[in-house]
Amino acid sequence: MENILKKLPAFVDQIREIQEVIISNIVLIGQTPAPTNHEEARTEIFLERLSDAQADYCATDDYNIPIGIIKGTSAESRPPIFVVAHLDTFFNADIDHNFIIREDSITGPGILDNSASAGVLASLPVIFRKLDLKFESDIVLAGVPQSIGKGNLQGIRHLLDTWKGPIRGAVIVEGEQLGRLNYYSEGIIRGEITCNVSSTNGWEHRYKPNAILILHKVIDEILAMELPQQPRARVIIGKINGGFKHGVIAYNARLGFEIQSDSNNMVKRMHAEIKDIVNGIAHETHISIKLNIISNLTPTKLKYKHPLVKSAVSVMKKLGLQPASDSSESELSIFLVRKIPAVTLGVTEGTNVHLENASMKIKPMFTGIAQIIGVIMAIDSGVCDES
Amino acid sequence: MNHSWLKTNTFHHSEFKDLEKLVEAKNRKQLKISLCLPTLNEEKTIAKEIIIMKSELMTRFPLLDEIVVVDSGSTDHTLDIAKSYGADVYEAKNILPHLENFTGKGENLWKALHITQGDIIIYLDADIKNIHHRFAYALLGPLLMFDHIKYTKAFYDRPIAIDRKKIRPTGGGRVTELIIRPLFSLFFPELTQIIQPLSGEYAGFRSLMENISFPIGYGVETSLILDIYEKWGLDVIAQVDLDRRVHRNQDTKALGRMAFVILKTFFNRIERLEKIKLNTELFHEMIQYKLTADEYEADLYKITGDERPPMISIPEYCKKLNRQP
Structure with missing residues (x-):
């Protein structure tokens, strides 16, 4: 590990020397719209960029997941290492996906979630050549679609379900923030409660039920739920919308929420409780209220003393980064639940992550990339094999 | 009218995406290639253009020399x-500084001839939001692959950014359809085959560009086509479909001023070619009105229609690049 660590600081400057290649990939990929479930155009450009970067093998699988493979020197005896970034974004295709580059920043919708990562991933073959790096394992670079929201991580689930053979370890790359080190995921159930008040033909009753107020009642009861200190648990009310205009009673309303806990039983118990709340209000008001589960994840984690986590901490500290750990409900969960050691790392610093004027800093990105490479090298040196 | 040019001299950018082949042709012909980006307050787009061109056409494929x-x-x-x-950055006023100073896109393009080294010069507008390296290599393609082609011109679908957030998928090219196409139809029907004569992306051999004059402003695109057509014929020109270019929307008044300059350039050219004889001198002011408080106020834009002579006639240029006038 020491041999790896001492090379890392010099990598930062060497990577900066090819900044045009990396920024070009970020821009060309990121300016191609990719709302969840409609990632075809970005998939195509991602694959094209991987191919242009001369990855040894580039293709999409039967689920249209673009993959580039850099052949390892001992690929017959060493399982592959996965490096993945999700391709989809929160933004619809009709939003102007225009990035503005200044002297030390790139600004535009989705730049931090997750164009920066996808661009870095597509640049890795060039960066490896620049640093004269060879790996024993095949390095599988995958841009995964259908990750966020209703995508429910379907892309990575499919990729791992259909991948034949063992996987040595994985690095999940996210745009922000540099310094994050995720190695555990909480259990979650992500759900939607929809309330529809049926419209009548002809004159409406002046004081008919209001879908927004009914959801308000649901929220009140969710907030009144007793949550334990241990195991940790919470309900996040994340999205709400409904109604038509100011002076008309709302016929429809929709509430998006997420239950999070490090105990799977607690997640299930809270889900059952919210279901009871919804059913109770539906029964009392005779209004159609439905609860749908959009996605769920089982809690899973690597221990802090896992060699991959320890190596990642060493890599980050060597590069002057202070690791910050938190739960991450992302591709990481899908690897960990399949007993594949994995960590999530951030590429750079930035602001306004989920807004149209999201902005990433360019200079810290080179440290972020060196960090990703350090962790890949650690996995290739066998830190995950020991576990 | 013979429409054959449209078939033989129209290409799609995908025909030139084998960049190795273009590099090989460039090396075989021992050519140098310069990319020129004329700018005026383009801080939002300039970096993107430089970075992508440098990455793709200098670092990865050595097509551009500067x-x-x-x-x-x-x-x-x-x-x-x-x-x-x-990028190598120049302020136009500091190039050939002893000459009278003008400001305008055409001035920048003309002066670029003096400070670049390339046998081929590519000009790209610096406000392209969806810049891609095809904008440059596609214009180079016909010049490198066909010996008889000396000047290439872009055309594309033109979505317009209607505000900060949304884009409209079609539109644009209004000055082309309302001004240029009718004029070409009246005087040079052959030239109507050029789909977007006003596109700001074109490339040409220095040997042509140094032998024609450059209007200092918006009229430069029109004059380049007319002068090249007059001197060398339509067959040396090709046009390339770049698919899609997102550009800033301009208001009608700005387009009006653009049309004014283009009309001046056009009349100047057709009179010189003795296609018409104007019995009056053209005025130099574009007059537009705006409503202020309770009265109309005239906005006057003085547009003199100055032109730079062929660069080959400038002694400093001939000396610097070792050219014979």
């Missing part, structure tokens, strides 16, 4: 940003 920015006096950060990403 990227040059020629600026008309930007007051934003255009120059600093362009320098920070490694």
Whole structure:
């Protein structure tokens, strides 16, 4: 590990020397719209960029997941290492996906979630050549679609379900923030409660039920739920919308929420409780209220003393980064639940992550990339094999 | 009218995406290629153009020998940003400074001839939001692959950015359809085969560009086509479909001023070619009205229609590039 660590600081400057290649990939990929479930155009450009970067093998699988493979020197005896970034974004295709580059920043919708990562991933073959790096394992670079929201991580689930053979370890790359080190995921159930008040033909009753107020009642009861200190648990009310205009009673309303806990039983118990709340209000008001589960994840984690986590901490500290750990409900969960050691790392610093004027800093990105490479090298040196 | 040019001299950018082949042709013909980006307050787009061209057409495929920015006096950060990403940056007023100073896109393009080294010069507008390296290599393709083609011109679908957030999928090219196409139809029907004569992306051999004059402003695109057509014929020109270009929307008054300049350039050319005889001198002011409080007020734009002579007639240029006038 020491041999790896001492090379890392010099990598930062060497990577900066090819900044045009990396920024070009970020821009060309990121300016191609990719709302969840409609990632075809970005998939195509991602694959094209991987191919242009001369990855040894580039293709999409039967689920249209673009993959580039850099052949390892001992690929017959060493399982592959996965490096993945999700391709989809929160933004619809009709939003102007225009990035503005200044002297030390790139600004535009989705730049931090997750164009920066996808661009870095597509640049890795060039960066490896620049640093004269060879790996024993095949390095599988995958841009995964259908990750966020209703995508429910379907892309990575499919990729791992259909991948034949063992996987040595994985690095999940996210745009922000540099310094994050995720190695555990909480259990979650992500759900939607929809309330529809049926419209009548002809004159409406002046004081008919209001879908927004009914959801308000649901929220009140969710907030009144007793949550334990241990195991940790919470309900996040994340999205709400409904109604038509100011002076008309709302016929429809929709509430998006997420239950999070490090105990799977607690997640299930809270889900059952919210279901009871919804059913109770539906029964009392005779209004159609439905609860749908959009996605769920089982809690899973690597221990802090896992060699991959320890190596990642060493890599980050060597590069002057202070690791910050938190739960991450992302591709990481899908690897960990399949007993594949994995960590999530951030590429750079930035602001306004989920807004149209999201902005990433360019200079810290080179440290972020060196960090990703350090962790890949650690996995290739066998830190995950020991576990 | 013979429409054969449209078939034989129209290409799609995908026909030239084998960049190795273009590099091989460039090396075989021992050519140098310069990319020129004329700017005026383009801080939002200039870095993207430089970075992508440098990455794809210099680092990955050595097609371009230099990227040059020629600026008309930007007051934003255009120059600093362009320098920070490694372009050679010039202020137009400092090139051939002893000559009378003019400001305009055509002036920048003309002066670029003096400071670039390339046998081929590519000109790209610096406000392209969806810049892709095809904008450059597609224009180079016909020049490198066909010996008889000396000048290439872009055309594309033109979505317009209607505000900060949304884009409209079709539109644009209004001055072309309302001014240029009718004029070409009246005087040069052959030239109507050029789909977007006003596109700001074109490339040509120095041997042509140095032998024609450049209007200092918007009329430069029209004059280049007319002069090349007059001197060498339509067959040396090709056009390339670049698919899609997102550009800034301009208001009708701005388009009106553009049309004024283009009309002046056009009349100047057709009179010189003795296609018409004007019995009056054209005025130099575009007059537009705006409503202020309770009265109409005239906005006057003085547009003299100055032109630079062929660069080959400038002694400093001939000396610097070892050219014979």
